[in-house]
Amino acid sequence: MKKINIIVMFLFLILVFIGCSNNESTKTLTDQETISFSWWGTTDRNIATFKAIELFEEMYPQYTVIADQSSWDGYQTSLYNKLERGRESDIFQVNYNWLYSMDGEYYFMDLNDLEFDFSNWPEDEHRPLTINEKVLGLSLSETGYVFYLNWKVYEDAGIESVPETWEELIVAGQRIGQQSNGTKYALGRLDAQQVAILMFSWLAQIYGKNIISDEFKLNYTREELAEGFAFINTLRSNNVLISSNSFDTHTVGPTNPNWVTYQNYGGILQWNTAVSEYENELPNTANLITAGMFQQNKGEKLGIYKKVSMALSVSKRVDESESKKLAVKTFLEFMVSNEEAIIALGVDRGVPNNELAYNVLRESTNPVFTDTFEWQGHRIVQEYYNNQVSLQQDLYIHPYYEHDVFRRIYEIPIEKFLFNTYTANQAINDIINNFDSTLESVTRR
Amino acid sequence: MVGEKKYLPYLLLIPWLIGFLVFKLYPFINSFYLSLFEKLSPRESEFIGFDNYRKLFMRSDFFGGQFINSMKVTFNYVFFTVPLILIVSLLVAYVLSKKIKGIGFFRTAFYVPTVLGANVAVVLLWRELFESYGLINQGLALLGMKQINWFGSSAGAMTSIIALRVWQFGSTMLIFLAALKNISPSLYEAAEIDGASKIRQFRVITIPMLTPVILFNGVMRLVETFQTFTSAKLITNGGPLDSTRVINLLIYQVAFENRNFNLGSAMSWILFVVIMLFTILIFRSSKYWVYYQD
Numbered sequence: 159m160k161k162i163n164i165i166v167m168f169l170f171l172i173l174v175f176i177g178c179s180n181n182e183s184t185k186t187l188t189d190q191e192t193i194s195f196s197w198w199g200t201t202d203r204n205i206a207t208f209k210a211i212e213l214f215e216e217m218y219p220q221y222t223v224i225a226d227q228s229s230w231d232g233y234q235t236s237l238y239n240k241l242e243r244g245r246e247s248d249i250f251q252v253n254y255n256w257l258y259s260m261d262g263e264y265y266f267m268d269l270n271d272l273e274f275d276f277s278n279w280p281e282d283e284h285r286p287l288t289i290n291e292k293v294l295g296l297s298l299s300e301t302g303y304v305f306y307l308n309w310k311v312y313e314d315a316g317i318e319s320v321p322e323t324w325e326e327l328i329v330a331g332q333r334i335g336q337q338s339n340g341t342k343y344a345l346g347r348l349d350a351q352q353v354a355i356l357m358f359s360w361l362a363q364i365y366g367k368n369i370i371s372d373e374f375k376l377n378y379t380r381e382e383l384a385e386g387f388a389f390i391n392t393l394r395s396n397n398v399l400i401s402s403n404s405f406d407t408h409t410v411g412p413t414n415p416n417w418v419t420y421q422n423y424g425g426i427l428q429w430n431t432a433v434s435e436y437e438n439e440l441p442n443t444a445n446l447i448t449a450g451m452f453q454q455n456k457g458e459k460l461g462i463y464k465k466v467s468m469a470l471s472v473s474k475r476v477d478e479s480e481s482k483k484l485a486v487k488t489f490l491e492f493m494v495s496n497e498e499a500i501i502a503l504g505v506d507r508g509v510p511n512n513e514l515a516y517n518v519l520r521e522s523t524n525p526v527f528t529d530t531f532e533w534q535g536h537r538i539v540q541e542y543y544n545n546q547v548s549l550q551q552d553l554y555i556h557p558y559y560e561h562d563v564f565r566r567i568y569e570i571p572i573e574k575f576l577f578n579t580y581t582a583n584q585a586i587n588d589i590i591n592n593f594d595s596t597l598e599s600v601t602r603r
Numbered sequence: 604m605v606g607e608k609k610y611l612p613y614l615l616l617i618p619w620l621i622g623f624l625v626f627k628l629y630p631f632i633n634s635f636y637l638s639l640f641e642k643l644s645p646r647e648s649e650f651i652g653f654d655n656y657r658k659l660f661m662r663s664d665f666f667g668g669q670f671i672n673s674m675k676v677t678f679n680y681v682f683f684t685v686p687l688i689l690i691v692s693l694l695v696a697y698v699l700s701k702k703i704k705g706i707g708f709f710r711t712a713f714y715v716p717t718v719l720g721a722n723v724a725v726v727l728l729w730r731e732l733f734e735s736y737g738l739i740n741q742g743l744a745l746l747g748m749k750q751i752n753w754f755g756s757s758a759g760a761m762t763s764i765i766a767l768r769v770w771q772f773g774s775t776m777l778i779f780l781a782a783l784k785n786i787s788p789s790l791y792e793a794a795e796i797d798g799a800s801k802i803r804q805f806r807v808i809t810i811p812m813l814t815p816v817i818l819f820n821g822v823m824r825l826v827e828t829f830q831t832f833t834s835a836k837l838i839t840n841g842g843p844l845d846s847t848r849v850i851n852l853l854i855y856q857v858a859f860e861n862r863n864f865n866l867g868s869a870m871s872w873i874l875f876v877v878i879m880l881f882t883i884l885i886f887r888s889s890k891y892w893v894y895y896q897d
Contacts, residue, residue, distance in 0.1 A: 562860055
């Protein structure tokens with residue numbers, strides 16, 4: 159009996175050995191890989207991403223993607239926590255400035271190590287995503303602040319042509335105010351961040367400067383800031399902006415009833431990649447149009463600050479496994495180069511700046527992407543930006559401008575100014591007193 | 604068997620003990636340790652002693668300015684909320700201690716807000732109620748009163764989050780109710796024979812007899828309101844103009860959103876000391892105003 163047992167065991171071991179030494183089955187076993195991917199987004203983006211993942215898994219059945227979708231609220235905090243505990247997804251969506259605020263060099267993998275082919279992107283595209291020669295994120299799109307108007311508000315006031323200059327916008331505001339007994343506005347309520355960028359765009363059109371200098375200092379003088387605040391006051395006293403933000407107590411953003419239900423607000427200043435949130439809330443009676451950036455003088459194309467909208471980063475853990483690296487590289491390449499995936503993803507993460515994807519979307523007839531507000535905004539941002547570069551004005555959103563702590567240095571005084579609890583002088587004092595020192599402390603970390 | 608019985612209570616205590624050590628004592632001690640360091644990089648920290656604490660009391664420092672403002676906001680919140688909860692819950696308990704028809708229903712109805720708690724749904728509902736076109740303003744308009752810009756002004760926003768907390772007076776009320784039931788009726792009978800009015804009875808009998816419970820409720824509510832978070836986070840997120848950025852909200856933002864656990868820990872410890880000082884102060888003062896029957 160014992161002999162039989164030994165013989166059976168021996169035969170079994172031989173069979174297992176033969177089975178394991180079969181080349182084909184070894185290949186299948188090692189190629190199997192599971193990768194995780196996390197992102198934030200609204201419903202449209204989530205549906206599009208799941209569709210693209212489905213296509214990827216069909217084409218590469220050896221790979222499984224664990225999708226981790228969440229809303230914007232809390233995503234950043236959660237990612238921070240996961241990174242510190244080594245629990246982040248293999249691939250995760252980031253805002254480009256997080257590379258700096260989240261110690262990206264420490265936590266994110268250098269995409270050069272994936273031997274990723276960046277030839278489809280403009281040469282400078284990954285410069286903001288590169289720290290110490292390490293490419294820490296794959297750029298998905300670029301974005302800039304653009305004015306979009308609810309044309310119905312303007313039409314109701316008898317305005318016939320879209321304002322191009324600030325002067326025309328102010329005249330439109332006066333007209334809208336007169337026609338509506340002061341209840342409607344050419345723009346309406348903007349928050350501190352939007353007013354800040356409006357003011358800095360207006361100043362850039364005059365002085366051609368970035369907000370933060372190359373020496374990491376505030377690039378504007380007290381007198382120049384005073385001009386900017388005076389201009390905001392002009393907008394507030396001419397029915398372009400509401401005279402005090404304390405008069406509107408609704409939730410700030412796309413669901414504000416003054417934008418949606420009552421249509422008291424005639425416009426927004428928004429990243430061109432985020433306009434769909436506002437567009438989707440508007441009822442059929444509204445008529446959204448792209449107005450671009452208002453100018454000092456007709457025909458000029460200045461004052462656009464742009465940045466990489468978002469990027470995909472890879473966990474440093476991925477570097478530990480060759481098969482995982484291959485899977486991650488395959489997935490990233492698929493998302494930015496497979497035609498079906500490109501169409502599925504559309505412009506939900508902005509208009510892609512990689513040439514291949516851009517051309518696929520431009521040529522697409524079903525659906526037509528070039529008619530979207532994202533596309534129109536993107537076109538304006540690129541057109542203005544190229545014009546600025548030709549005039550030696552390289553305006554861009556500095557990686558620390560939107561830093562969680564630093565941004566409060568200018569947002570708090572501007573918010574107080576908008577609520578009329580601060581004069582322009584008080585706001586300017588606060589900004590000047592804290593700007594450089596706080597910027598230094600956040601960049602030192 | 605005797606040995607088993609001897610160890611059984613300790614065995615039964617183990618789950619609680621593990622929870623206490625892991626989730627209370629360790630974070631408590633570790634937070635103090637963290638507060639003495641400054642993070643230089645993800646894996647490198649520098650010992651700076653009490654420098655984080657020093658910074659928090661400097662208005663010129665960005666976080667110091669925020670911290671001082673948040674402490675002011677928190678004191679403001681606590682000093683309005685605690686007395687209001689005590690007054691409202693005592694008055695309602697007093698009414699509910701009387702023999703009224705349908706008293707069971709009223710007791711349940713007044714306790715319901717406490718059961719609901721300051722959870723997300725209730726807080727969001729509260730926000731809707733106080734919106735410009737919300738039910739509260741509609742009610743004011745119906746009464747011909749001027750509508751209030753609740754979230755547009757510092758005072759309005761603070762009022763709305765205080766109102767939410769005061770609305771949840773149920774548990775305080777229940778404790779008062781139990782204490783009221785324990786006051787001997789003979790005291791009231793004697794007072795009535797002496798010709799004391801109801802108000803005088805309430806002032807000279809009810810209040811003194813309730814002082815031990817007022818002390819208990821006062822301390823409990825004080826500790827709890829100093830640590831308020833949910834309503835400030837979800838209704839106003841600290842705004843407008845930082846007028847409702849209570850200290851716990853600031854600690855959360857500094858520690859979890861800005862990833863500065865060192866400074867967040869220092870803030871937590873200052874909050875802990877402040878709560879402790881107030882608690883000691885109240886207990887010390889109790890010998891002058893709390894009446895113990897025995």
